[in-house]
Amino acid sequence: MRLLVLLWSLGPLLWQLRTSLLRPEALVAPLLEGNPWTLANYQLVLSGDPPFWRYLGNSTLVGLATTLLTLLLAVPCAYGLQKLRGPLRWGVGLALVGAAMFPTVLLFLALLEIARSFGLANNLLTLSLPYTALSLPLAVLLLRAAFADLPGELEDAARLEGLDLGQRLQHVLLPLLAPALASTAILVFLASWNEYAIALTWISRNDLLTLPIAIARIGGGSVFTIPYGAFAAATVLGSLPLLLLVLLAQRSIVSGLTRGAVKG
Amino acid sequence: MRTRTSSLLLMLPALVLLATVFLYPLLRYGWLSLQASSVLTGLLPVPNGGANWLRLLDDARFWTDAGQTLRFALCSVALELVGGLALALLLHRPLRGRGPLRALTLLPWALPTTVMALGWRWILNDPHGPINGAIRSLGGTSYGFLSTPATTWFFVVLADVWKTMPFVALLLLAGLQTIPADLEEALRLEGASRVQILRRLTLPLLLPYLSLALLFRLAQSLGVFDLIQVLSGGGPAGTTESLALYAYLNAMRFLDFGYASTVMLATFLLLVVALGGGWLLLRRGGIARATERPA
Numbered sequence: 210m211r212l213l214v215l216l217w218s219l220g221p222l223l224w225q226l227r228t229s230l231l232r233p234e235a236l237v238a239p240l241l242e243g244n245p246w247t248l249a250n251y252q253l254v255l256s257g258d259p260p261f262w263r264y265l266g267n268s269t270l271v272g273l274a275t276t277l278l279t280l281l282l283a284v285p286c287a288y289g290l291q292k293l294r295g296p297l298r299w300g301v302g303l304a305l306v307g308a309a310m311f312p313t314v315l316l317f318l319a320l321l322e323i324a325r326s327f328g329l330a331n332n333l334l335t336l337s338l339p340y341t342a343l344s345l346p347l348a349v350l351l352l353r354a355a356f357a358d359l360p361g362e363l364e365d366a367a368r369l370e371g372l373d374l375g376q377r378l379q380h381v382l383l384p385l386l387a388p389a390l391a392s393t394a395i396l397v398f399l400a401s402w403n404e405y406a407i408a409l410t411w412i413s414r415n416d417l418l419t420l421p422i423a424i425a426r427i428g429g430g431s432v433f434t435i436p437y438g439a440f441a442a443a444t445v446l447g448s449l450p451l452l453l454l455v456l457l458a459q460r461s462i463v464s465g466l467t468r469g470a471v472k473g
Numbered sequence: 474m475r476t477r478t479s480s481l482l483l484m485l486p487a488l489v490l491l492a493t494v495f496l497y498p499l500l501r502y503g504w505l506s507l508q509a510s511s512v513l514t515g516l517l518p519v520p521n522g523g524a525n526w527l528r529l530l531d532d533a534r535f536w537t538d539a540g541q542t543l544r545f546a547l548c549s550v551a552l553e554l555v556g557g558l559a560l561a562l563l564l565h566r567p568l569r570g571r572g573p574l575r576a577l578t579l580l581p582w583a584l585p586t587t588v589m590a591l592g593w594r595w596i597l598n599d600p601h602g603p604i605n606g607a608i609r610s611l612g613g614t615s616y617g618f619l620s621t622p623a624t625t626w627f628f629v630v631l632a633d634v635w636k637t638m639p640f641v642a643l644l645l646l647a648g649l650q651t652i653p654a655d656l657e658e659a660l661r662l663e664g665a666s667r668v669q670i671l672r673r674l675t676l677p678l679l680l681p682y683l684s685l686a687l688l689f690r691l692a693q694s695l696g697v698f699d700l701i702q703v704l705s706g707g708g709p710a711g712t713t714e715s716l717a718l719y720a721y722l723n724a725m726r727f728l729d730f731g732y733a734s735t736v737m738l739a740t741f742l743l744l745v746v747a748l749g750g751g752w753l754l755l756r757r758g759g760i761a762r763a764t765e766r767p768a
Contacts, residue, residue: 211574214563218578221635224603225592282487289483292476301484308495310689312696312744314717315737318724319498342494345487374479403585405699410725421585425703437595444588451583459576463646 222448229441250442254427259416261446264423267333268402269450271419274337275401276394279344283393286345287352288378302350309346314406321410331414339407344397351396355389356382392461395454402451420447499741505734512728525735534711535719535736539743542715545626546694546747549633553690554683556634557641562675564642565649575646582639590703593632594619622712625705629713633700637693641686648682649675684755691751695744716740 230246254261290301320339321330329335359382367381383390408419418426424447427440455462506525508518529535564575581589596602600615609615618624652675660670676683698717701707707714707722720740724733 210563211568211570214560214578215574217635218581218639221589221592221596222580222584224596228595282490285483286487289480293480293484294477297481301488304491308491310692310748311495312693312698312717314696314698314721315741316494316498317721318730318733318737319501320494322501323493323497338490339494342490345491349487399583403583405585405587406721421587424585425587425591437598440591441595444592447588448580448584452580455579455583456573456576459572459579462579463575463643463650 225441225444225448228437229445231438250438251446253439254442254446261423261443263416264418264420265447265450267417268420268447271333271337271340272398272401274334275340275344276397278337278341279348279397280390280394282341283345283348283352284378284383284390287349287356288382290349290353291356302353305346305350309350313343313404317406317410320407324411330411331417333412333417333419336408336411336419337401339411340401340404343404344400348393348397351393352386352389355386359385388461392458395458395462399451399454499738502734502738502741505731506738508731510729510731510734516728516730518731521731525732528732529735529739534714535716535739537711538714538716538719541713542695542697542717543747545630545633545697545713545715546691549630549637549694550687550690552630552634553638553641554687556638557686558645558679558683560638560642561645561649562671564646579639579643581636582643584636586636586699587703589636590632590700593628593704597628619705620709622709625709625713629701629705632704633694633697636700637690641690644686644689645679645682648679652678687755688748688751692744692748695747696740716743 229250230248232245232247232249290298293301316339324330324335329338363381363385364377367377372380402419403421404419405421405425408422412418412422424440424443427436427443505518507520507523509521509524510516510518560578564571564578568574596604597618599605599617599620600609604618605615616624618628656674657670660674665673696717697715698721701713701715701718702721705713707718716736717740720733720736723729723736727733
């Protein structure tokens with residue numbers, strides 16, 4: 210059972226790994242013929258112009274900027290929403306759920322217009338602005354659920370001690386929220402790492418591409434000339450950071466969604 | 474009153490950004506959909522009195538795509554729910570090496586859709602992909618999986634299920650963890666079989682999570698774009714084209730922003746109708762189920 214599940218989940222990935230280690234002429238050879246392994250595809254991808262590291266770096270930069278900005282905006286918003294009473298709380302909550310579900314590709318045209326009129330295109334840091342907005346609904350919902358889990362007496366006590374809101378957040382509430390912050394951060398980072406439609410339309414300069422676009426470009430050209438070996442090597446290189454992240458943070462991802470889904 | 478004002482102030486920056494990115498585009502599309510704004514007008518908006526909407530009503534390609542998108546969404550979401558439930562039940566059991574197993578099964582969801590869509594294209598390649606390789610080594614002739622409408626559609630659904638089933642499983646796993654283990658134990662001591670436990674205990678308690686996963690995945694798959702753009706390009710002959718891809722083509726290839734806005738807004742409205750319908754159905758089902766069971 211376990212083996213079957215692993216085969217289903219990892220099979221396509223393992224095939225990429227195999228492809229990345231074969232020479233082009235070996236790719237078209239019969240399936241079971243023994244073939245020598247090679248790292249030529251990796252050399253090709255890493256010595257490209259710009260080298261592949263550049264795209265990894267671009268995606269990491271956008272991901273970190275997005276994660277940081279999302280948390281900076283989501284923490285106060287979640288706190289405020291948790292304190293809010295009445296129909297407004299219900300309305301904002303519902304709007305956030307709606308926004309979290311929204312298929313983001315439908316936004317790209319209007320966002321592209323904004324990028325053009327304010328000169329935000331071809332800039333990795335401004336790209337994190339729409340990314341932050343796309344991640345905010347889920348982040349606020351998850352963090353609000355986490356705030357709701359904290360005992361109210363705790364904050365009351367801190368208030369009686371004379372701590373203002375900033376101090377209460379910094380010294381009392383946020384340390385307790387660390388697990389929720391971590392799992393939210395991972396989900397935001399993953400979403401930003403994988404986004405396609407907005408990056409496709411905002412970034413046209415070759416050295417600023419994010420990973421999904423760069424890899425899709427390697428696979429561009431005509432259907433018959435896709436350099437599958439190089440593409441597979443790029444896939445493997447681009448997947449390694451995610452593999453590490455998921456292996457390290459699996460527990461955190463599951464527990465974060467547990468809390469969020471119960472309340473949401 | 475004071476807490477209310479300060480709450481709103483705390484929320485303001487996030488709400489402003491959200492309104493810019495989610496609300497403004499919808500309003501902008503509403504306005505643009507009433508303009509001619511294409512190469513013919515020099516890409517400048519000129520009011521054309523609802524001509525875009527009349528064109529939409531008469532646009533066979535739009536309605537074909539709407540049907541195809543709905544069919545794709547229903548099929549893949551149904552498969553994802555069933556498969557995701559099975560996967561969640563497996564991952565919930567106390568197995569050896571459960572942590573790494575969970576992480577590895579999550580991996581397809583964590584990877585960029587476009588990247589794996591290209592991976593699938595290689596796997597389905599005619600004649601050099603592994604599937605055709607296996608067919609040929611068994612003595613058959615290779616098959617153009619991505620040049621035949623039926624198999625293309627099948628593999629688009631399969632690739633989507635492969636990619637998002639782990640996410641559904643994750644949501645349901647979160648739900649399974651809220652079910653107290655002693656309830657299950659009590660039922661088992663009463664002599665209930667595993668199927669009975671699933672039907673009487675697990676599924677009813679999992680219902681909110683199943684509904685959440687259903688609505689969320691339905692919304693996402695009705696807006697499917699990158700998977701189809703990369704895997705099939707909407708082909709062969711437009712048989713896998715989705716509404717979002719049609720809207721994208723109108724904007725970026727035909728450079729008809731007025732009509733692209735109309736298609737996007739119409740897609741959004743269809744989505745709201747579909748989700749609203751789904752939600753009502755779920756609620757009615759939930760109420761019926763609740764009254765059916767004696768407290």
